[in-house]
Amino acid sequence: MAELDKKITPAGYAVLRAELEHLWKVERPQVTQEVTAAAAQGDRSENAEYQYGKRRLREIDRRVRWLNKRLAALEIVRASPTDGKIYFGAHVTVEDEDGEHNTWQLVGSDEWDVKLGKISVVSPIGLALLGKRVDDEVTVRRPKGDLELTIVAIRYDEYRDTE
Structure with a gap:
């Protein structure tokens, strides 16, 4: 069953890949900019925008690490068998x-x-x-x-x- 857990359809792989791209190229730079702007306002210990931004950056980084590891471990399956049986992707x-x-x-x-x-x-x-x-x-x-x-x-x- 562990072998089956590493399979993914081409469409499923594309969705995970798109999420990784969005997090890395869009969301993370945006949140980094927001954290920088919040930090410039002074006392960080009482700055809710700064605290939230830092927490969101940690969440993004955690998800990016997980997606990178998961995408590397997955096997894309393009099933089209002709023997009439049910396999992955059917x-x-x-x-x-x-x-x-x-x-x-x-x-x-x-x-x-x-x-x-x-x-x-x-x-x-x-x-x-x-x-x-x-x-x-x-x-x-x-x-x-x-x-x-x-x-x-x-x-x-x-x-x-x-x-």
Whole structure:
């Protein structure tokens, strides 16, 4: 499972990369300028703008360090297998016991967002779906009871290498 935790889709990688760029090139210089201006006003110990600015700089620096480490450790996966099985990156449509359909994309732990239809590949549902095919039935064990799903469709995004 640790190996799965280091995978990310090209779109997910681009989002993290954009966040790093924004923090480093836009937000950090802006906050640094604000802290400098606040420091010029005198007594720093009672200057709320200065205190807040310094705290925000620490938060930005912490996030920048984390993003740099995480981006270096991630493996971008451009899945488009032809064997009909579910792998990382697949968009999977399932039908539950009530006949309701849901479509989810199996993504890395850095990019999941249920509201956007993206679930982590290491979640109980994600793990249950891996390696399955259309018409397979899976049982997902949950605290509130088992969930029975039937796989209705599988598709993969088409990626073009731009690197």
